[in-house]
Amino acid sequence: MKPMVLLVALLAASLSVPSFAASTPDTKQEPAARQEPQQHPSAATAAATRHKVRIDGREIAYEASAGTLPVQNDAGETEAEIFYVSYRVPQAKTAPPRPLLFIFNGGPGAASVWLHLGALGPKRVQMLPDGNMPAPPFKLTENASSWLDLGDLVFVDPVGTGYSRGTKPELTKKFSAVQPDIDSLQRFIRLYLTRNQAWSAPLFLVGESYGTFRCAGLSDLLVEHGVALNGVILISSILNFQTIAFDYGNDLPYQLILPSYTATAFYHKKLAPELMADLDRTLAQAEHWASTDYALALERGDRLDAEGKKRVATEFARFTGLDPAFVLNRNLRIDNRDFAREILRKEGRMVGFMDSRLNAENPEPAKSAGFDATITTIRPPFTAAINTYLREELGYQSDQEYFTLGGGIGRWDWEAKNSYADTAENLRNAMVKNPYLKIWVASGLFDLATPHYAAEYTMAHLGVGEKLRENITIRRYRSGHMMYLETEALAQLKKDAAQFIGSAVKR
Known part of the structure; x- marks a missing residue:
């Protein structure tokens, strides 16, 4: 099965629409999304808890919030609820705002649990040191390589993943498409910034796999809505689908x-x-x-x-x-x-x-x-861990299934027009419109889904000038697609993230 394709954005009618080429990677019919009783907890019912974690030898107190925000159309009608988990380190009122990172996984159809409990969050699934699955039952452990000391974290589950659902089954289907998926996420980000008074924070997008495609599209769409980013972090990147589609005539x-x-x-x-x-x-x-x-x-x-x-x-x-x-x-x-x-x-x-x-x-x-x-190694421990963690530690209760990887979306609409999905141009446009935007590409050498050389080829063909090319950082890791599964690569990823985020907010 080829890795699934990629994203786009739908602007309000009064704005110009960034273009995203799209291509369907596979002609097989995908199963319909499973239908469940509709439950849509409001943002007011978000579960809030307080915790402490030791990161790089330093104890950090933080606040966690697990809840949903509505996705409203231009008429103000709520069409979906997007589930998120956020982590915030309280600061003195006189302190400058901390960097704020919005984090997405891929698929499409994958929840943010992989980056959440694998790499960036304050807790992580305890795997074997080499990244293999341990014997059940599975455990969570404190994440000494969490990125919480670098900035506040918001893990976002797009509609059809995690606990995120359309308000009606047909609306869940609506968001199983390139442009509506991206549009819903930019609406989520803007609403989150408003409700949390975070418009003055340095902003970053973090994506893995299909999430990198989302981030590239979002970077262009957000700047059209007046949201300029400090950095985009692309983990196991795929922006130009032509580079990985083994099609007849495409060498x-x-x-x-x-x-x-x-x-x-x-x-x-x-x-x-x-x-x-x-x-x-x-x-x-x-x-x-x-x-x-x-x-x-x-x-x-x-x-x-x-x-x-x-x-x-x-x-x-x-x-x-x-x-x-x-x-x-x-x-x-x-x-x-x-x-x-x-x-x-x-x-x-x-x-x-x-x-x-x-x-x-x-x-x-x-x-x-x-x-x-790889999937057979990671699915059971991450699925068990997120269900236990959300209920028992973060206090969020739901009888819905938390869709970790597939199951929540049906057939994905790639909006194909005889071309390959490609948001590299959108990333280039975002860099041109915002010359302060920094890009970091992290690739695993043992990744056969989004190969490192394909990611580097894409970045070398953005078509930006020499000055903007200086804003791009590329790192290779002796790991796979999910380079954070093993402790050594996880620690190196955190070290590189600290350097990148620090340089991106430096004035």
Whole structure:
């Protein structure tokens, strides 16, 4: 299953509408959203609690709030309720406002629980040190790498995720679309700023996966509504869907994912000895070959003769650990599903898409896997943890299902117009309109869903001038899509976040 596509924004009729190209990644019918009794707690019923956490050796007192805000249309009618959890560190009245971070996950259909209880919040799910799932029952632990010491945090669940619902079933369906999804989130942000008197705070958007696409679109839409951001943080970024869509006639993703295959083969010790000495050096070689000889071979297509194909297949196999005959059989084009099944075929196993270091038994090697080894590792502990945490620690009660990953939305409307989903242009527009806007891109080397080289390709093709390019920071991590699952990468992510946020608010 290809990673799902991406977002857009719907401005009021009096404003110009930022354009977002869109493409449907898959023609299979998605299941309808599950219908439940409609419950819409108002913002007045938000649960408020007080807590303490020790971050980087310092104890911090904070206030937590779990509740909903209404999504109102231009006529003032409430069409949905968006659930959120916020964390605020009280300050003296004379103190300058703290940075305020709005945080989204992806999917579409994923709640913010992954960044919430995995990386940024004051509590995190206790995984094994390498990121694997521990034995149940699952536990929460204090997050010493929380970002709460860097700013106040608002974890947002878009309509159809978490406890966020449309006021009517047909309205939930309305928000299962690119433009309404983004429009609802910009309305949420503006209302949150108003109700919490936070218009003077330094503002940041944080997104993971599809959430990065949301953030890019939001950055442009918000500035059109007068909301200028200090920074946008893109974790496991995908802004231009052409870079990851393995479609007939689109050779770009085959080129851009090859270095991720190299990193995976390196981790599983499938490369020749001369390529196993240093991962960074090996990646540099793979990236150079992918962007030169391999790119040229793909461009040649059927004009490439048999000898040329054999030569390319041999070099491809050298950088990926695959059999040259397999590469030739696939016409030099290996998508991520083929690679995930093939790299550990001899061991009877398959690697994960989100984190190719993880692996699981492959009972039917000839078929596409019906699951991702990464998702099977993370779904149970995060689902159990968020349900326990919201009720028992934050005091928020609801009989609805908290949709962590899918289930709350039906078929997503990609609003496709013979093009690929792409909000890179919107991010560029936001940077041009607000030259103070800083961008940070964080990528995992073992991510086969949103490859690091594809993210860097997109950022290198924004079309901004040299001065604005200085506002872009790119970091690689020896981790997967959810780089925060393991403690070492989590700590490094926090360290880099502190540096980025500090530079973005510096005047």
